[in-house]
Amino acid sequence: MILSLGFVSALQTTLIGVFAGYYLSGSLFDEIGQRALMVAKTVAAAPSVIEGIRQRDIEALNLLASRLAHTNEALFIVIGDHQAVRLAHPSAERIGHSMADDDGDDGRRALIDGESYVARAEGSLGDSMRGKAPVIEPDSGEIIGIVSVGYGVDQVNATIERYSIVLYSVVGLALLISILIAIVIAGRFKRAIFGLEPEEIARLFQERDATLQSVREGIIAINRDGIITTVNRTALETLGLDPHTPLAGRPILEILPESDLLSVLESGTPDFDREVWLRNRQMIVNRLPVRQGVDIIGVVASFRLRDEVDQVSRQLTRIQQYADTLRSQTHEYSNKLHTIAGLIQIEAYEDALNLIGSEVSDHQALIHLLLDAVPDPVIAGCLLGKYNRAREMGLHLHIDPESRMTDIPADMPRDQLVSVLGNLIDNALEATRQQVGEGGRIQLSMTDLGHELIFEVEDQGPGIPENARQKIFEKGVSTKKGDTHGYGLHLVSQFLNRWGGSVTVDDLPGKGCRFTLYLPKTSKGRDNH
Incomplete structure (x- = not known):
């Protein structure tokens, strides 16, 4: 039981942990992507960025990009013109080259469709979550450039690792608690069944059933609700019931309305050798309450026909009656014979004949x-x-x-x-x-x-x-x-x-x-x- 409950608990906590880790990882990547996109939109809408792209002021744009990247803890902020040519980049040697050289994304979705989006790509600065937004001229609505803000995947992984330590610590603790609970439950369960293993319980059940069926007395047991839990074959025969009648699970008063088992259940007082009538048959009944600690959880009754008990008693009584009759007659006729013999000896023949x-x-x-x-x-x-x-x-x-x-x-x-x-x-x-x-x-x-x-x-x-x-x-x-x-x-x-x-x-x-x-x-x- 400990192994089974422990395995189930381990399986459950492992599945929960894997799901939580996977969900946490996905959530963090989504959150970082949305953060990159939000920063990209903010930068793209900044007037200084619009003016820098319009004037192609590379120095001003790089200073601005560097400051904003530091402020937003971003891995990089790259600014390009309407042809996706870099105007600002953390690496000076990459300025003037196409943004497609880094991740293969030429920014078409932003520059042509005007769409802001999130993408994950491996670039010159490493694997990162990137948010890209178009730079739009406020007066004409013309797309004049693109902003790409990236957060390194290493940053995300470090955050995931930090949260995972806490998560898996909790999962491990839950697993340990589950195993301890399994041990406690198994211990209490085993004490409740007197320290027996399932195989021993099965063997005892078979032995008990064989014992019940071999007893020559009828046996009926009820629980605390008055429901029959056990009945043997002799009980059915003694009560004159069909041997195939299912009695287990039925109220005792439904089968034997005249039964006093419920009174024993209430009083808790054993009742021995009581003469009762059940189903128009005279029985000798013994009733014994079943206790669990101080609580009465049922009653067991054993009974047999009074005729069976009386059969032996009658045989003994008849023998005693025969002996008493013979003894009394022997004593009486012995006295009479002595009297008759005396009358004959004194020649009182007439008195002897009269006697x-x-x-x-x-x-x-x-x-x-x-x-x-x-x-x-x-x-x-x-x-x-x-x-x-x-x-x-x-x-x-x-x-x-x-x-x-x-x-x-x-x-x-x-x-x-x-x-x-x-x-x-x-x-x-x-x-x-x-x-x-x-x-x-x-x-x-x-x-x-x-x-x-x-x-x-x-x-x-x-x-x-x-x-x-x-x-x-x-x-x-x-x-x-x-x-x-x-x-x-x-x-x-x-x-x-x-x-x-x-x-x-x-x-x-x-x-x-x-x-x-x-x-x-x-x-x-x-x-x-």
């Missing part, structure tokens, strides 16, 4: 209820697991036999519905166990009549103060002690917001509270919410 029959009838009744009222296997499996979990905790989960949940919308995500319902039941179990202990009762009723799915979960816990009923749905807020609580009801709130549902919290007579969940079946019902 076996009661156990079988309870499970059979629950299974028949779930098969009839909740044909969806995911929800039925969740309720069966929670029933066994309650029994392990010494509690009883009672499902209203009048419950019915058969008209669940096909587009409602079953895993999220199970998560919401399971969180409400788990909270009810925990609250009841802490308040009542063993023997506590949790009531669940469900109905799909009308335009909504309604779930009611009642517990025998301590209840929830009225001033805390809105805050318990905020992330990290819980009535329980510990840092691991405060997320279940937040997930419930998020699902309801996305699905257009609602939840109410009411106190029960005595103690305990009731959570009632409303979920619209149709999109129209969701819009009304």
Whole structure:
């Protein structure tokens, strides 16, 4: 860059210098020529010159010419008659000879045409710029002679040389300043690009592009004006956009009106692991402001579908649920088997048979209820697991036999519905166990009549103060002690917001509270919410 800028500056200043020198030289020659012409006209109009030519007073004319040449700093002043024969000349031996002997110009333009003009010629006194003017008789208007005034080219060249020194000094200084400016610009530019050379920048750009395309998360970057600058292929796929859609250079709100990137751009606060909805898809998003010094120049967001994150989580959750169910059933049936074995040992056969029959009838009744009222296997499996979990905790989960949940919308995500319902039941179990202990009762009723799915979960816990009923749905807020609580009801709130549902919290007579969940079946019902 230094060489390029220096070369351009040198070329420009050289061209300017050559042009200025050429223009200066031409201007000075023109100026000297005009000066010679003006002096020649002045001398030709002098009465003493006219009278000297008329009288052919050679001595007087030479004295006059010599004095005028000295006064006007001219190289020479030559005076001739109407035939261009010299009457006055710095060299006495040339007097009486034709003026054409010096420069080949016989003065015809002045003597015949009456024209005053400038000419450059090499004469006996050297190379000079000459101004020639006719001498005209004032009374008759007759041309009676000619005056030639010359200024030596050496004089002009000396003046040009003097001005050229100044000119080329300025040009050299301008060139030096240009080179220094080029060095400063190149230095600042290099610092701005972290000291990298163009080839390194190109390589890093290719590496960055390959890295972006290889990342399994979608990545979008915007500048300080909210314009998309970077987007990778995964982002297009994750957002369900055409892979050939050009996004760079378009406003982020035009592509993702629900995006919060501009708020991060204004606040400068990073945002990690935020659950959002983009283009009707649930995402896990990380947003990070890009800074240059203290200025925020953009934001980079990485995101991926919540389903991908949940897939692993669901697998782990299912394994945990299976383990919990098996553990609770193993513990429960181990106790029942020990009891039955004891009854048989004391020969209380009838009591043993009644206990076996009661156990079988309870499970059979629950299974028949779930098969009839909740044909969806995911929800039925969740309720069966929670029933066994309650029994392990010494509690009883009672499902209203009048419950019915058969008209669940096909587009409602079953895993999220199970998560919401399971969180409400788990909270009810925990609250009841802490308040009542063993023997506590949790009531669940469900109905799909009308335009909504309604779930009611009642517990025998301590209840929830009225001033805390809105805050318990905020992330990290819980009535329980510990840092691991405060997320279940937040997930419930998020699902309801996305699905257009609602939840109410009411106190029960005595103690305990009731959570009632409303979920619209149709999109129209969701819009009304």
